[in-house]
Structure formats: C-alpha cells, structure tokens
Amino acid sequence: MITVALAVTDGMLHFELSLAYEVFGTDPGLADPWYGLVVCGPGAVRAGRFLLEPDHGLDRIRHADTVIVPGWADVDVEPPTGLVDAVRAAHEAGARVASLCTGAFVLAAAGLLDGRRATTHWAHTGDLAARHPKVRVDPDVLYVDDGSVLTSAGKAAAMDLCLHIVRLDHGSSIANAVARRLVVPPHRDGGQAQFVTTPVPAPGNHPLAALFPWVIERLDQPLTVEDLARQARMSSRNLARHFRSVTGTSPLRWLLTQRIRHAQELLETTDETIDAIAAATGMGTATTLRRHFNRTVGVPPDAYRRTFRSRTTARGAPVRR
Template identity: 60%
Template structure:
C-alpha cells in the first residue's frame, strides 16, 4: 500500500486540501488496495487555519510526511510569505529518500523554496507563473499546462487542475480504468484536454467553444479512423491554419497533439479492459500498426503496451469483481 502524506499549515487553501483528501483519503472500494493517507503538520501547530477560516487538527507530524512514499503540498494563500522552515526540511528529507513530491497550485512555491524544483520543469496557477519564474530562475516554468511531471516531482496549475493531477497519480498507481471510475464517482472528467491557457482570458465566443466541443466529441468517437488535422479542418469548414490557431486558443493544445493524446488514452483503456492483441489495439486507436503503437506508447508512458497491461490488468479486474 502506498503512503500519501498531505502537508497543512497556516495559510493552506481549502479547495486543494479537500481535493487531495477526497482522492487519496477515501477508499471507495474501486480496487483491492488504496492509500495509507495521513494529514500532517508541525507538532507545535495546535491547529492549522485552512482557507483562512477553517481550523483543523492534523493527527500526524512532519516526521510522517518525511517518511511517506508520496508527499503532497497544497496551495498557500500568500506566495510572498516564507514557507515554514520545518516543512521545507521535511520536503527535502522526503525528496532525498526518493519519495514522489507533488504540489497543487501555489504549493509549487514551497517546493521551489525547498530547492526541489531546481533544474526541473514545473507549473503553478497562471496568475503566479511569472512570479515563480522570476523568484526561482533555476525552475523551468511552463505556464500553459494543467500539470507537469518531471521525474518524481509533479506540479499542478491552479484549483481544479489539482484534481486533474491527483487523478493522474491514481492512474499512474492503479491504471486508467481505476482513475476513470474514481472520476465518475466524483462527477469530474477523468482527463481534460488542453492546458490552463484556455482559462486565462477566453478570447473566443461561447459559440466557438461549443463548436469545438462538438468537434472533440466527433473526433473522439472516430479514433479508430486515420483522422488528420485536415480532416478536422474540413469538419469545421476552416483552413488548417485557421483551425490550428483557434483550436489552440480554445483548448490550450494543438489539434495534432490532442489527437495523439486521445489515442494513447484509448489504448490504455483497451489494454486494461479487453484481451485485444496489441495489433488490434493499434487498429482501434488509429495508430495503424503495432510497431507504431509501441513506439508512441513507450514515448508517452515510459513502458511498452504489454508491460502496461500486465501492471494494470489485475487492478481493473478487481473493480469488476462482485
């Protein structure tokens, strides 16, 4: 069982704290094993103020945080305030042990202050990405994504993107089908297309956004076909250049990258939930050949399809047991 420790301190924000608790702290019986979840704070903190008004008692100290397999640091309300020194030390200790270190929203400022993000790619809420880059020039800030995974250090953009990252972690630990079922229970999408650029100052009309929603649904139902960007452009009665520009402005990603990501996700689901051969999975995801699927799948996930299936097939079967 993987241990997950959530850090709380004065100034921790409520939404991200609650998201982590809902995902990792509640065993909904979706799979046979879940997380050993602990909420941690400095022992000399009688009660941490979360969200600026809710006071909570953390049953575990920062020693438990330093010893956890996964450490989660949610957002802080004041990015100008120096993070608690004992929290920084606990994060450094966990990182030195090889633990997975995660920040949600402005929690990235804590990780940066601890030196964990030096030389790594990271993100935070779009309103603070420039500030993070200026204060911590050794961090490669990616402002337009929902979350970033750089080795065993992961950071998310603001608010709901923290839930996106938490579900991504569940998928990495238990497989895409388990993450999708958890998302269904929580009434949130298992994966959102695009990055946080789509939430900054929407330059497109509601009608344009709705039109692209229709296009995404149409393309998502045809991933077994050899769809191309020109196919999408014809569907929208646009030139490929116009489609690419408007699609990226609306979704935060390019049409080609979106298609590729959806095909990888569909391949994950088929490998987990069916006995289809790799050749058939390649055909059903529009990858063409097993060789092409294996190359793209390995590039995206770091493992070949057969290894992925062996890792997550049992987790999926446990969700289907009575």
C-alpha cells in the same frame, strides 16, 4: 496500500487541499486497496476561514509513499521552516512529492526543484523563477511530472495532477472512473496550456461540443484535420483556432491523446493483440502504436499491460475479451 500524506500548515489554500482530500481520501470502491490518507501538520492550522485538525505531526510525512503540498496563499511570505524541512526529509527518504498550485514555493524552498522543470499558477511563475533561479520554470503547462517530484498549476490543473497520479498508480481506466465520479474531464495532458486567452466555454456551449463525441466514437478511423473540420462545418484554420481556445492544444495533438488513452484502456481491460489495439485506436500498425505510446506514456505498450493487468487481476476485476 500507497500512503498519501497531506502536508498542511497555516496559510494553505482550502480548494487545493480539499480536492486532494477528495481524490485520495475518499475510497470510490474501484481499487483494493485504495490510498491510505493521513493529514499532517504542526497542530491546528487555518486554511482560509476553515480550521483544520491534522491527524499527525509533520514528522509523519517522511514515512509516506506520496506527499501532497497544497497551494500556499501568500507567496511573498517564506513557508515555515518546519514544513520545508519535513518535505525535504520525506523526499530524501524516497517519497514522491507533489505540489498543487503555489505549493511549488514550498518544494522550491526545500531545494527539490533545483535543476528541475516545474510549474505553478501562471500568475506566480515569474515570482518562482526570480526567487529560485535554479528552477526551470515552465509557465505554459498544466502540470509537470519529473519522476519523484511533480508540480501543477492552479485550481483545475491541481485536479489534473491528482488524476495523473491515480493514473500512474492504478491505470487509465480507474483514473477515468474517478473523474466520472467527480464530474470532471478524465484527462487533460500536462503539456496543455494553463492560460488560454479566450475563456473555456461550458460543456455543450461551444462550436466543438458535438465534434468531440463524434471523434471519440471513430478513433479506429484514420481521421485527419480536414475530416474534423468538415464534420464541424468550418475551415481547418477556424478549427485550429477553436481547438486552441477550448482545449489549449492543436486538433492533431488532442486526437493523438485520445488514441493513446483508448489504447491504455484496451491494454488494461482486454487480451487484444498490439496489432488489434493499433487498429482499434486508428494507429494503423503496432510499430506506430509503440512509437507514439512509448513517447507519450514513457513505457512500451507490452510493459504497460503487464503492470496494470497484474493490478487488475489482483483486484479481481473482469477482463473483457
């Protein structure tokens, strides 16, 4: 069981705290075991209008596998020394540490972001960079995975990072199932823009609403931008503009992400060969799949399959052929 510690103190943002609790603290019955969640703080703490009684003191987080630091409400105030010291000690003990939204200021105060690429809510990236010049602040992404230290932008991006952690630990299929239970998008790439000048429309209420499912059903086909534009009944230039508005990325990057995620699910749940999966995901050849998969996921398809197949087998889940 992976132990996840929520490190809390007065002034935490209740939204980020609650979504982390929902993802890691509620067993959806998809993996056995799920996470073991502990809430750690210096005593009763206040998050917005809510009063929270932690299960343990802050010293408990150094024994956790993963530490989550929720958003910090007032970035103009230095985070408590006890919290900063506890987060630093947990990382030194080998814990994976993740911040949600302005929780990055706590990680930065602990020195965990020095020399690393990191992000936070777009409205506070300038403050983070000015106060901690050793941090390579990226204001344009949803989240950053730097191995043992992860940071996210605000609100919905915090959910993206939590699902990314589930994906790392349990695989794409389980993470997608958690997303479906929470009624949120199953995956938004961390490199997507966190701030889009045109507001993202509600599902089903934008020019690409019918295009997305059409593409998902045809991932085995060699689709081009022109194919997508023709189906959407607009020019390639208009398609690119709408894609940037709705997803924060380009049509080709979005399409590649869908192909990679489909390949992950097939690797986790079937015995198909790499060649067959390359064909089923529109990659064409195993060489092309391996190149894109390794660059995107960080490991070759065969290694990914060995990792998550062993977990699936251990859970007793059926393997589709």
